[in-house]
Amino acid sequence: xxxxxxxxxxxxxxxAKFDVSCASSGTxxxxxxxxxxxxxxxxxxxxxxEDGRCVSLLKIMLTNHxxxxxxxxxxxxxxxxxxxxxxxxxxxxxxxxxxxxxxxxGLFLSSGIVRNADYTMERMVRVAKDLRLxxxxxxxxxxxxIPGAGRELVAEAGLYADRLSCNIEMPSEESxxxxxxxxxxxSVYRPMHYIQQGFLQGAEDKKKYRHAPRFAPAGQSTQxxxxxxxxxxxxxxxxxxDLYQRPAMKRVYYSGYIHVNTYDTRLPALTTxxxxxxxxxYQADWLMRFYQxxxxxxxxxSHPNLDLEIDPKLSWALRHPETxxxxxxxxxxxxxxxxxxxxxxxxxxxxxxxxxxxxxxDNLKKMGVVMKRAAYFITCNELPTxxxxxxxxxxxxxxxxxxxxxxxxxxxxxxxxxxxxxxxx
Amino acid sequence: MLYFKxxxxxxxxxxxxxxxxxxxxxxxxxxxxxxQLPLFTESFKVVTDEVRADRVLKALxxxxxxxxxxxxxxxxxxxxxxxxxxxxxxxxxxxxAEFSIEMNFADPDVLELSKIYKKVTREEERMRQFVxxxxxxxxxxxxxxxxxxxxxxxxxxxxxxxxxxxxxxIYDIRRKYGFFYDLKTVETVHFDHLDVSLETGKLTAEKxxxxxxAFQGLWKDYLKAITINERKNLKLQRQHLPKRFWKYLTExxx
Numbered sequence: 001x002x003x004x005x006x007x008x009x010x011x012x013x014x015x016a017k018f019d020v021s022c023a024s025s026g027t028x029x030x031x032x033x034x035x036x037x038x039x040x041x042x043x044x045x046x047x048x049x050e051d052g053r054c055v056s057l058l059k060i061m062l063t064n065h066x067x068x069x070x071x072x073x074x075x076x077x078x079x080x081x082x083x084x085x086x087x088x089x090x091x092x093x094x095x096x097x098x099x100x101x102x103x104x105x106g107l108f109l110s111s112g113i114v115r116n117a118d119y120t121m122e123r124m125v126r127v128a129k130d131l132r133l134x135x136x137x138x139x140x141x142x143x144x145x146i147p148g149a150g151r152e153l154v155a156e157a158g159l160y161a162d163r164l165s166c167n168i169e170m171p172s173e174e175s176x177x178x179x180x181x182x183x184x185x186x187s188v189y190r191p192m193h194y195i196q197q198g199f200l201q202g203a204e205d206k207k208k209y210r211h212a213p214r215f216a217p218a219g220q221s222t223q224x225x226x227x228x229x230x231x232x233x234x235x236x237x238x239x240x241x242d243l244y245q246r247p248a249m250k251r252v253y254y255s256g257y258i259h260v261n262t263y264d265t266r267l268p269a270l271t272t273x274x275x276x277x278x279x280x281x282y283q284a285d286w287l288m289r290f291y292q293x294x295x296x297x298x299x300x301x302s303h304p305n306l307d308l309e310i311d312p313k314l315s316w317a318l319r320h321p322e323t324x325x326x327x328x329x330x331x332x333x334x335x336x337x338x339x340x341x342x343x344x345x346x347x348x349x350x351x352x353x354x355x356x357x358x359x360x361x362d363n364l365k366k367m368g369v370v371m372k373r374a375a376y377f378i379t380c381n382e383l384p385t386x387x388x389x390x391x392x393x394x395x396x397x398x399x400x401x402x403x404x405x406x407x408x409x410x411x412x413x414x415x416x417x418x419x420x421x422x423x424x425x
Numbered sequence: 426m427l428y429f430k431x432x433x434x435x436x437x438x439x440x441x442x443x444x445x446x447x448x449x450x451x452x453x454x455x456x457x458x459x460x461q462l463p464l465f466t467e468s469f470k471v472v473t474d475e476v477r478a479d480r481v482l483k484a485l486x487x488x489x490x491x492x493x494x495x496x497x498x499x500x501x502x503x504x505x506x507x508x509x510x511x512x513x514x515x516x517x518x519x520x521x522a523e524f525s526i527e528m529n530f531a532d533p534d535v536l537e538l539s540k541i542y543k544k545v546t547r548e549e550e551r552m553r554q555f556v557x558x559x560x561x562x563x564x565x566x567x568x569x570x571x572x573x574x575x576x577x578x579x580x581x582x583x584x585x586x587x588x589x590x591x592x593x594x595i596y597d598i599r600r601k602y603g604f605f606y607d608l609k610t611v612e613t614v615h616f617d618h619l620d621v622s623l624e625t626g627k628l629t630a631e632k633x634x635x636x637x638x639a640f641q642g643l644w645k646d647y648l649k650a651i652t653i654n655e656r657k658n659l660k661l662q663r664q665h666l667p668k669r670f671w672k673y674l675t676e677x678x679x
Contacts, residue, residue: 034608051652363531
C-alpha cells in the first residue's frame with residue numbers, strides 16, 4: 001500500500017466535506033451472481049460525524065486541483081491549500097476495502113476540474129466503470145456530473161452510477177454569475193437535462209426489453225447554498241419546486257453557507273452557518289414532497305421568508321385558522337396531514353384505527369401525535385377543548401415559542417439578589 | 426393466579442395458546458420453565474408440540490395478514506420481559522375477533538406489539554449500520570456485536586447477499602452464538618473461547634491481516650477529515666449513534 005495514501009485521503013475527504021448529499025437510497029441491486037455488494041432500496045447510514053451528519057457513502061474527490069475560482073469554494077484556484085490527486089486504481093481499492101468491512105454503503109465521487117470538464121468527467125467515469133466491470137461491485141455509486149460535461153460522458157456515467165447529481169449552487173443566475181464567474185446556469189442545466197433524458201430513455205427501454213441497461217436508477221439530485229447570496233426563501237423554494245417537477249429529480253439539498261474564504265468580499269461574513277434557516281427549508285421541502293402542500297401555500301410574495309421561530313406547517317396553520325379545528329374521527333387523510341403535530345406515520349395510524357372505534361386524545365398521544373401542538377387544532381371524541389378558534393393564532397404562537405421554564409421547587413425559598421430593598425446587593 | 430411455564434421457544438409459546446384454548450383455562454402470566462414462581466400460584470407446564478404450534482399459526486393466517494403473522498415472531502425475538510403475555514393477548518384477540526384486529530392501533534396490545542416490532546427491526550437495522558468487519562490472516566471477515574434484542578437471525582440474509590464473495594463471521598457476544606458464511610451457506614457457530622477484547626471487540630494483532638490496521642486507521646482519519654467543525658453538534662451525533670454502540674465501532678476507538 002502506498003504510504004502517502006493517508007495524506008491523500010485526508011486532503012481529498014476534507015475537500016469534499018461541504019457536499020451535503022449522502023443518500024444511498026432509491027435503487028435495488030440484488031447481487032444475483034454471488035459478487036460483492038448489494039443496494040437495499042433505502043439507504044443505510046454507517047456512521048455519524050461529530051457534526052451529526054450521517055456517513056453513508058465514501059464521499060471523496062478524485063482531485064482537488066481546480067481551474068475554477070468560485071468564491072464559496074474551499075478548493076478554488078486562488079486558495080493556497082494542499083492539493084492531491086487519486087490514481088483511479090487507488091480509489092477503487094479504497095472503496096472496495098472499506099465496503100468489505102461494512103464501513104460504507106458505496107462511493108460518492110466528486111472532483112475539482114482539471115484541464116476541462118470532459119477530461120475530469122472521463123476520469124470519474126473510469127472509477128465507476130472499473131468498480132462495476134472489473135470488480136463486479138454491486139454497491140451504490142453516486143457520481144457528480146461536472147458542469148459543462150458532454151452528453152456522451154453523462155450517458156456513460158449513467159450506465160454505471162446509481163445516482164448522478166449536478167449542483168446548481170446558487171438560487172438565482174445573477175448570484176451565480178457574481179460568485180462563480182466561470183459557471184452559468186446553462187452549464188448546470190445542460191448536464192441536468194442529459195441525465196433526465198437518459199433516465200426517461202432508460203425507463204422506456206426497460207418496458208420493451210427486460211435486460212435493457214438501467215440508467216441512473218436512483219435519479220438525480222442537486223444542491224443549493226443557503227445564505228451566501230441575498231436570495232429569499234420564496235425564490236429558493238420556487239426553484240426547488242420547479243426542479244421537483246422534472247421527472248428524474250429526486251432530491252434538492254440545502255447547504256447552510258460556511259464562511260471559508262474570509263478574504264472574499266463578495267460573500268457575507270457569517271459568523272455561524274444559518275442552521276435554523278437550513279432546517280426550516282428542509283421542513284418546507286418535506287411539506288412539498290410528503291404532505292401535499294403547494295409551494296405557494298408555504299411562501300409567497302407577502303411572506304417571502306420562512307418563519308425561523310416556528311416550523312412552516314405550524315406557520316401555515318396559524319395563517320389559516322379558518323381550516324381548524326379538524327375532527328380526526330371524520331376528516332380525510334389530506335386534511336389530517338395538515339394538522340401541526342401530526343406526521344405521515346400518525347396520520348396513517350389514525351386513518352386505519354378509526355374504523356374500529358372513535359379515537360380519544362389518549363389514543364392519539366399513544367400513537368405518537370405531539371399533543372402540545374396538535375391540541376389547538378383538533379377535536380376528537382371528547383368534550384370541546386381550547387382550540388385555535390377560541391385562543392387565536394397570536395396566543396398559540398406565544399404559547400408554543402415560550403422558552404422552556406426551569407423546573408423550580410415550590411418549597412424552596414428564592415432570594416433575589418438584585419432586590420433594591422436589600423442593601424449592598 | 427395461573428402461570429404457564431414453557432421452554433422459551435416460539436413454538437412453545439404457540440403451544441401455550443393451543444393448550445389454553447384446549448383446556449379453556451387462560452393464564453395470568455407465561456414464564457420460562459427455569460423461573461421461580463411466586464407463592465400461592467397454580468402452574469401448568471406446557472410441553473412444546475410442533476403440530477399444535479402449527480395449528481395455531483394456521484388458524485392465525487385465516488384471521489390476520491401474512492405480514493402481521495411474521496410480526497409476531499419478530500416481536501418475540503425482542504426478549505423483552507412480559508412479551509409472552511402481550512403476544513398471548515394479541516393472538517387470543519386475533520383468533521376470537523370477527524375481523525382482523527391488526528390495524529386497530531387504539532387497542533393497547535396491538536399498539537404495544539407494533540412498537541416492539543419497530544424496536545426489533547430498528548435494532549436489526551443498526552446491525553447493518555454498525556457491524557465492523559476485521560479481516561483475519563485466513564481471509565475471514567470477523568465482527569462481534571452486542572445487540573439489545575436477538576436480531577442476528579433477521580440480518581443473516583442481508584449480509585449473505587451483500588458479502589456473497591467473502592467469508593464472514595458475525596458473533597453475538599451476549600447470546601454466545603454467531604453466523605459463519607463459508608461462500609456457500611450460512612451456519613450457526615458457537616465458540617467456547619474467543620480471542621476478542623471485550624472492550625473493543627477487536628482481535629489481537631497477530632490474527633489480523635497485514636493491512637487490516639492500516640485500513641482501520643484510514644477509516645478513522647476519513648471520519649475526522651469529513652467533519653465540518655463549524656457545525657459541530659455532539660447531541661445530534663449521539664441521537665443517531667447511541668453511545669451503547671460505540672464500544673465496537675472502529676472509529677470511536679482510540
